[in-house]
Amino acid sequence: MADDAARSYESGPLEKQALEHVWIHSARWLDLAERDGLRVLVRGEGSTLWDARGNAYLDGLAGLYLVNVGHGRREIGEAMAEQATQLAYASSASYTNLAAVKLADVLAGLTPGDLNRFFLCSGGSEAIESAMKIAKQVQAMRGFPKRYKIIARRGGYHGATMGAMSITSSRNEKFFGPFMYGVSFVPSRRPRLRQRRRAGNPGAGPGYGGGGGRRTGLDREQLPRAVASILAARSRDL
Numbered sequence: 001m002a003d004d005a006a007r008s009y010e011s012g013p014l015e016k017q018a019l020e021h022v023w024i025h026s027a028r029w030l031d032l033a034e035r036d037g038l039r040v041l042v043r044g045e046g047s048t049l050w051d052a053r054g055n056a057y058l059d060g061l062a063g064l065y066l067v068n069v070g071h072g073r074r075e076i077g078e079a080m081a082e083q084a085t086q087l088a089y090a091s092s093a094s095y096t097n098l099a100a101v102k103l104a105d106v107l108a109g110l111t112p113g114d115l116n117r118f119f120l121c122s123g124g125s126e127a128i129e130s131a132m133k134i135a136k137q138v139q140a141m142r143g144f145p146k147r148y149k150i151i152a153r154r155g156g157y158h159g160a161t162m163g164a165m166s167i168t169s170s171r172n173e174k175f176f177g178p179f180m181y182g183v184s185f186v187p188s189r190r191p192r193l194r195q196r197r198r199a200g201n202p203g204a205g206p207g208y209g210g211g212g213g214r215r216t217g218l219d220r221e222q223l224p225r226a227v228a229s230i231l232a233a234r235s236r237d238l
């Protein structure tokens, strides 16, 4: 499927510029550049994306699980443009802003019980970093500075920043280690991970399937005295 708007781009020079100047975040560079060439996406509508050559794709991942209402939503673009004309930035270190207050109010109406105050940030990794910092600070302020350990589930993904990657079990120790101190992994309940572990797949990670305290390296007595938080994102089969 081709698209006129996409065709109006000069795909050759654009892809050359991309190859020369854009650093793709994590995919293997040779796979992208040599086998296939860099794919430059130029437009989206609903769940369809078009690249600079006019090829259409189904956006099965909804961006990275975040474009759930689809691409090309005019009303969202207009609201963003309107906000940009009102206020470009306000530091959340000491202030808040009208849009943040309105969003927090909506979220408070949706979330259960007394879960009604929101730490707004720019993405998932930053949210995880912030959650770990909050958990540690709470323990320090309660007088328990040694409760800094974090328990995460094997197979979970928490992001690409250093702290978030430290609690992601598929972290690449060789390239990015050493990671944050005080992290323990416990087994995932996901059956496919269990099967892979049984089949001897190292991707399922060492220590998987251990019992009791061996899973975290802490015994039952130590656990409450050492742990700041438990990160339990839904595990993916990584």
Ligand SMILES: Cc1ncc(COP(=O)(O)O)c(C=O)c1O
Pocket: 064, 122, 123, 124, 125, 126, 128, 157, 158, 159, 160, 233, 234
């Ligand atoms: C469960 C979970 N946590 C954290 C992240 C990291 O989010 P971001 O890519 O916005 O930093 C992701 C991203 O896929 C995620 O799925």
